[in-house]
Amino acid sequence: MRIDIHGHYTTAPPQLDAFRGRQVTDINKPRKRPMKISDDEIAESLRPNFAAMDERNIDLVLFSPRASGMGHDFGDARTSKYWTEVNNDLIARVCSMYPRRFAPVCQLPQSPLSPPEDWLPELARCVSDLGFVGCNINPDISGGLQPFTPSLADRYWYPLWEMMTELDVPGMIHASSTHNPAFHLNGSHYIAWDYGATIELCASSVFDDFPTLKLIVPHGGGGVPYQFNRHRALHVAQKDRPFEEAIRLLFFDTSLYDPDSLRMLLTKVGSRNVMFGTEMFGTAKGIDPQTGHGFDDVGWMLDQDPALTESEREAIFAANALAVFPRLKTWLEP
């Protein structure tokens, strides 16, 4: 079985972005306008996903709203709440239309002036009422503007960690849009925040205080495995727990697109902490002229990695995901 833990609904019908477009107009008095999308439109929008999943033997994708679209910096807490509900409801609908191919992961109604306590009702609604198996967490709520979002090491986040452990849902740390013109949104900005998040969490007491909390860093951990000894050195200097131990408190996905880098990730953090994820269709859409494979077709790279045992491979492709996302089992029950 192959579970891709990192998919966003990047092919959603235009009615979704149209809802967002009207939020610009409604900025002073946010309201929840109706959004009409037919089942046929949803089916049509997912045709390329099904084709790629079938071709690549991907049984199930953990499916969440478009990451760059979350845009928590835009508008106020109500703007974010309505947008989040519309997105999560659409994901719920897609996943209940195709429950064997997609399992739902939600975004949160984060907003620069709204504390984590305010996001909890939507998390509870998604998980308890709609069967969502995980959530995405934006570590940069204001998109690089002030007020800055506190470090993930900060107690600011504790109400969220508390409810996540209570509900037994993991979270993927995933940035959204940025105002900073010196970064490429999904090229360098996402990676910068993957990296920053990993470093903050590794030097924190978050996992001492929440031993069962499960946080996932996408894109193979940004650039952290490549800079591994930089952080081993810092942890020695700062008298933190050894970095090589700290990093194994986190989970990582394989949306990394390069056999050498996948090997480096697996060597540095171990196969128990890595889950198959491709972020299809996202940044690495398109065919690699050097291999003829899609850039985001990661499965064959893991199939061909001679250093992986069969049981490690199975762990990466499915068993780790079933352990990290405990509610996935319930979702998949007939």
Added chain:
Amino acid sequence: MRIDIHGHYTTAPPQLDAFRGRQVTDINKPRKRPMKISDDEIAESLRPNFAAMDERNIDLVLFSPRASGMGHDFGDARTSKYWTEVNNDLIARVCSMYPRRFAPVCQLPQSPLSPPEDWLPELARCVSDLGFVGCNINPDISGGLQPFTPSLADRYWYPLWEMMTELDVPGMIHASSTHNPAFHLNGSHYIAWDYGATIELCASSVFDDFPTLKLIVPHGGGGVPYQFNRHRALHVAQKDRPFEEAIRLLFFDTSLYDPDSLRMLLTKVGSRNVMFGTEMFGTAKGIDPQTGHGFDDVGWMLDQDPALTESEREAIFAANALAVFPRLKTWLEP
């Protein structure tokens, strides 16, 4: 011969930071207070550097002011100008005391509201009057606040590129302090900006417009080699020149501290584009308990890399630096 292209004066006597401290008081009327440091104090401050250089067979270090200390976000253009002059003068003094062990690299009087034109007199003074061989360039002048610094791809930077090519000095892209609490200053913030800078420059027309411009990304290019195919995919999608070609328009150093990562850097960007650099003493000070070597002792990792030919090794240790920093030859002339 071994030239370390990446050293900062992190052990400067406290009079330097005391000057900075008084700038806080003088914030409304910046002025250039006198700073007195004796030759003996300078000699004493460099004792650990000489010891490590001798032990590690490092002949020469390209020496610049402490990177995290540049703090271009602090105060106004005059604050930055006085601080920059004091730092550059101290570097000039250190290097003329020990011209066979240190060659000078300057910081620039960058400031959030001051355009590149305003930095040029100090660059000219350092290079033409004082013999500096290179400069450091902060891509995040305001330390993460607004006004954001334009992307390195932006024409904003062109006056600087123009003068650098005229003077034939290369520049190292190196961030300084940040206001964003979600980043670790020299752990994740520097790396984020190395990464962002590489991505912006690779997708730009900077090197079409300035074919002789030489820019160096420290810390092995942040995490870019590890995310190589992410950017190959983006360059295909954006119809930019192939990423694997674009990245060879830049130069990188080896302040990376890990044999696996050094190999990845050399494989992805080629040995012609890599220069020995350790950022001693900086982030990776301290002894690696796994190897018994200093974390920032990179030389033995390159010595022991079986994939390197002797001429590639010589290029990385010295020849590339002499080519990229043409004024180094003049500096070293008797």
